[in-house]
Amino acid sequence: MHKDLKPENVMMSSPRSASIQDLHVVVVDFGLAQMFSETERGTEISGTPPFMAPEVWAGNFSKSCDIWSCGVMLFFMLSGTLPFMGTRLEDFPKLVAAEPNWSLIGGASSEAQYITFHMLCKTESGRPGAQDLLTDRWFSSHTSGSEGAGGRSAAAGVGLGLMQVKERTSFERFVARLVATQLDAGQLKRVNEAFNAFDVDKDGALSRDELLRGLMMLGASEEEATKVVDELDVSRTGRISYTEFLAGVTDLRSKSPHQRDKLLWLAWQQFEPDAQGLVKTGAIQAALAARGMKVAEMPKGFLQELRRGASGTITFEAFKSLFESDSSCCMMNSFVGSISDGGPFASAR
Structure with missing residues (x-):
């Protein structure tokens, strides 16, 4: 469950000039997200008030709360107005228990009104699932024709x-x-x-x-x-x-040498080199963690290059040279075990 879906957390990783077929939408900010099972219930009351489902306010909810939040966003897109607005935090539990002003989306198609109505159903069992929405006629009619x-x-x-x-x-x-x-x-x-x-x-x-x-x-x-x-x-x-x-x-x-250098430089910048152009172990570990990667997934040659310097640092030229290095052709094995025992990263402070 994301638990905080709202317009600010739905972004496009495409330029404004891109055609609708080339738009790529991404969801960001997973600070409140949690893994779930079909039977698991959430209990922590959190999120952004205008987008929180009735069951979230009650402290007993499932993944269906994200469908509600998407319904709030859809209502907003169709009307330009949020369906539930209050001035005080304590107002929202009562507001979401009531019906929004459905006339505000009266100018939308009947299919759009129908799906919005069901996404904002007060009971979880009455809401469609994500897979149901993907096959809904209104949604499917607006998908790109990439199957051609x-x-x-x-x-x-x-x-x-x-x-x-x-x-x-x-x-x-x-x-x-x-x-x-x-x-x-x-x-x-x-x-x-x-x-x-x-x-x-x-x-x-x-x-x-x-x-x-x-x-x-x-x-x-x-x-x-x-x-x-x-x-x-x-x-x-x-x-x-x-x-x-x-x-x-x-x-x-x-890629051409020039294109390849640009990609290598782009990768290098993810480690946030310091003013001297050096990257330290801590920065590498932080960059990997931010991208869901682990130290153990780094190539053996990269780790060995880090270990050569007493300070646990690496330069861009050394990083770039690893591209052609024979030592990077296989993943590290028993060498990984030394990391937890103060191995190649032990000298970095």
């Missing part, structure tokens, strides 16, 4: 690139993951088309089955496709996020 010839063509081209991911060194994959979080999705039309073509159920992520089937339809064997999916599913959730997919198609070796 353009989408299939893009999927074929991008799919060929994905098949090469298992041949890349650990350092290349490491850099690709860093770079993928910074690339402008609005400038990656064919990648977006390919992702949408693979994303059959349009839920914004690729299940293992979706990507396996997609790659096999492009001619990959089941064994080859499985290796690619395993390589892309870094988080081991059984689902490939857009960022993981983008990292998979980011092939540094296919």
Whole structure:
């Protein structure tokens, strides 16, 4: 559960000039989010008052509270006014228990009014689920047509690139993951088309089955496709996020020297080098943690380069040289164990 969905936390990683088919929407600020199961209930009353569901105010809620918040945003988009507005915090439990002024969205289509009404149902059982919304006629009629010839063509081209991911060194994959979080999705039309073509159920992520089937339809064997999916599913959730997919198609070796240097520099900047151009161990660990990565996922050559300096630092030139280094062709093994015992990072303070 995100638990704080509101317009400020829904952003576009695309330029304003991008066409509607090329828009890529992302959700940010997971400070209140928590993992959930089908039977688990939340109890902490938190969030942004105008977007909090009745059951959240009661301290007994499920993932359906996010559907309510999306319904509030949809009402706002259709009317320009929030459905529940109060001047005092204690006003909101009573406000959300009452009906909003439905006439405010009277100018919207009947389908839009219908889905908004159900998303703002007072009882959780009466609200649609996320999957129900994706298949709803009003929502599905506004999705991009990437399943057409353009989408299939893009999927074929991008799919060929994905098949090469298992041949890349650990350092290349490491850099690709860093770079993928910074690339402008609005400038990656064919990648977006390919992702949408693979994303059959349009839920914004690729299940293992979706990507396996997609790659096999492009001619990959089941064994080859499985290796690619395993390589892309870094988080081991059984689902490939857009960022993981983008990292998979980011092939540094296919770039010109100038383009490759720009990508390496972009990756390097994620470690926030100091005024002397040096990156310390602590900055690296913080940058990795912020991107859901772990120290153990760093290539062996990168760790060895860190250990060479008594201060536990690395320069951009040393970082760049690792791209061609034979030592970065495999992931670290028993060497990782020394980290917890004060190994290569022990000297950094």
